Amino acid sequence: MSTYNISLEGDILKVGFAKPAHGDQIVKDAAARLDEMIASGELSGGKLLMIDGPASLPVCYLIAHKVSELYSAIAIFDPKIGRKGYKTFITAVSHTPAYKIGEIIETNEPQKDKINPKVVICGPRKSGKSCLREGLKQAVIGIEGAPYPYVITACPDGEGAWFSEAAQRDPELAMQLKEEYKAKFTDEFAKLAAGWVRSANTPLNIIDVGGKTSEQNRVIMREATHAVILSGEKEKIPEWQEFCESLGLKVVAIIYSDIDGERDVIEEEAPVLTGSVHCLERGEDVSGREMVKALARVLVGLSRG
Known part of the structure; x- marks a missing residue:
């Protein structure tokens, strides 16, 4: 094949x-x-x-x-x-x-005359969102018959779709390039990224945003349809839930990023996927983690619905 x-x-x-x-x-x-x-x-x-x-x-x-x-x-x-x-x-x-x-x-x-899912991966800084994004992309690709996940990097942190695989091969070079590509999160960038999200209409769209409940993220995220909340701090989850709900986004997953954990824990799969994913570290291939695979199934289900 x-x-x-x-x-x-x-x-x-x-x-x-x-x-x-x-x-x-x-x-x-x-x-x-x-x-x-x-x-x-x-x-x-x-x-x-x-x-x-x-x-x-x-x-x-x-x-x-x-x-x-x-x-x-x-x-x-x-x-x-x-x-x-x-x-x-x-x-x-x-x-x-x-x-x-x-x-x-x-x-x-x-294009199909329907609103295809535009899923934001959001949550506090240093929760592992970019690592989850790449693992999720690979997990979706591994599902037979699944649409290709179109990823939009709506955060100018220099950590594009290329970063995870590059970090697996050469962490120092990946970090060097990230710093070179990093730009400021301005109102102009937010408006541009919002336009990307608004126009995106492939069967499954995944959007990676910055780690603050800021006005810039509000402009970008209001163009999406669903949200996945990933947080390394459980006490900050309610803030992000309220932020997503204020924008009319349907939260399909709430995941605790357990950096010191040794295994994933799935507490509930429906109506909202909840639990934890362990050790989201740069350069790690996390596509085989149980929570990542469960989240991939949820997103593919949205694309088929």
């Missing part, structure tokens, strides 16, 4: 992750599939190719290398922009005056 799926539907190249694997194997499988499609004539070139689906940065470079000379222009789907209900692509490659770099292309293919 390939680790990366690629298919052509009209002038749209549908891409997406399949069996979990490291980035090097994903690139190899993507290259083999593209070579197969080019050799068979399935990818024969034309005026415009639109690419729809999640891809790692190395896979993006690979696809551009393989197909950019076959098509006059290439546009990439961006779920964070465009008119509600329709798919919008951004022109990223162009060899023709017919399409300008940065030009917005709206397709006739409507």
Whole structure:
């Protein structure tokens, strides 16, 4: 089974992750599939190719290398922009005056006319939210038939989706890059991130926010639909519950981050998942933890509901 799926539907190249694997194997499988499609004539070139689906940065470079000379222009789907209900692509490659770099292309293919779940992972600083976010993403990917979880980093702390895996390999380099990428949490950033959340309409959206019940987080989180509260301090959970409820968010999980714990504890799965997750440390793969897997099932259930 390939680790990366690629298919052509009209002038749209549908891409997406399949069996979990490291980035090097994903690139190899993507290259083999593209070579197969080019050799068979399935990818024969034309005026415009639109690419729809999640891809790692190395896979993006690979696809551009393989197909950019076959098509006059290439546009990439961006779920964070465009008119509600329709798919919008951004022109990223162009060899023709017919399409300008940065030009917005709206397709006739409507997105599902429903509000897909936009789940905020929130709670106090240093609770392990970014670690949980990455483990949760991997746990969702491991569920057969689950949608790919689209992650929005709505906090300028420099700790993007790349951080967890990088920290597993080289913690010092990961922390160095985080400090270099860190920016201030301004009102302007909050408005920009809120726009990302508002426009996101993939089947499952996960939003990572800052660790304060601030006005900036209020602006961002009010665009979401659900919330997961993660806190390393039990006494701060009520503050976050009240904050989420004031924004009209449905809290689907309340989790205590037990840094010194040795195992996860699931107290209740419905109507709200409650319990604890142990030892959320940077660089750890937590996708196999019982609480993380239970939370993944809850989120996939939301996407199917």
